Amino acid sequence: MCTLLPTELPLRSALLTVWLVFSMNSFKIRQIFEHSYEAYSVGNHYQSDIQRKAAHAILNCKSGKLGYNISRCSNCEHVEIHNNSCRNRNCPNCQAVLKEVWVDKRRAEVIDSPYFHVVFTLPHELNPLIYCNQKLLYGLLHRCCAETLLELSADKKWLGATLGIIQVLHTWNQELDYHVHMHCIVSGGGITKDGKIRKSSKNFFIRTEVLRDKFKGKYMAYLSALYENDSLHFSSACEKLRNSYHWKEFKDSLYEKDWCPYIKETFNGFGNAIEYLGRYTHKIAISNSRILSVTQEKVTFSARGKKPGDPKRYITLDNTEFIRRYLMHVLPSGFQKIRYYGFLNNRMKSANLKLIFKLQGSQRFQQRYAGMSMAELLKAVWNYDICICPECGQTTMKQLGRCYASSA
16 A cells, blocks of 8 residues: 655646656566565574565565655646665665765865785685674674784774774675675874874785784684683584684684685875775675576576686576575675774774874865765766656656555
């Protein structure tokens, strides 16, 4: 049921031409859920409440079930209906505007220094334990990455300053398998204890093996403490770890792993770094553009080559297996996958940036979209003017009303 707000819809239906702005190419993932989510749900697949919520959001997004907006041209009486989006962070169709707003806010936090992209990855042997302790161990990964970078950079041997760090958690690889890792954009400069700015050279200032040993030591120490405090849950896949003997064996095997962090890029300016990170912040496990074909039972999608220079790969899965993998990457309710540390930590960010801008003489960039309405943002970013009638070309489209989905 919907409740339509008061409008002045034309009485003669002949004058009402409804255009649903809809491209099936943009809804391939929804098609997969439409074909097979019911079969997946009745199968032997556990779903958390947040996974069910994400699935229903994808199914209903821009379908009309969440309501719609109605606009009419006062010049030619052309009418358009725009279906509402779900705004769920796991929906492939609802991230573009959020990403642009996020990137624009980060522009105002630029300092004059090089920026680096560092990736920390956990050994896949930890996957079963992490999956049944997601909120706890994802949070631990955030903590260990930040502490590693901040403690080492504070040492004068490496930099001697407090950095600015933005961290983004991802849990997938190109095949949609479970692959837990952290993307970090790290400033190559920061605030010293005596309130000055210190910058690094063009190359990343901490040796990879030092990062590795520090990060591994921290994660294993905190993980051991959680085990000793009985804070961990154990699913059937890792049930044997309840036994202290097996736990010790497991720990010893993890210490033997490389845990090697990856320094991906040195950016020529913060602007490039932020635009790049924007691809990661509001990214979901797979985009519609990678879906090549969808049938009632199968889906085929593209994936990068396993090594740089390798050709693209093409992966075909049963729809239910695709849904299983997709929902595996739905984060726990309320979990913040993007976090800020160092001089960008939320509590002190404003004061820190004010000091840095004063010391470096100016604020390098300003926000471009601050205070804009959604209509203004669409025009500024995508050059799409919602006031222009697609029929007569005049700027005479006016919103008539909204139809809201019933909560019943």
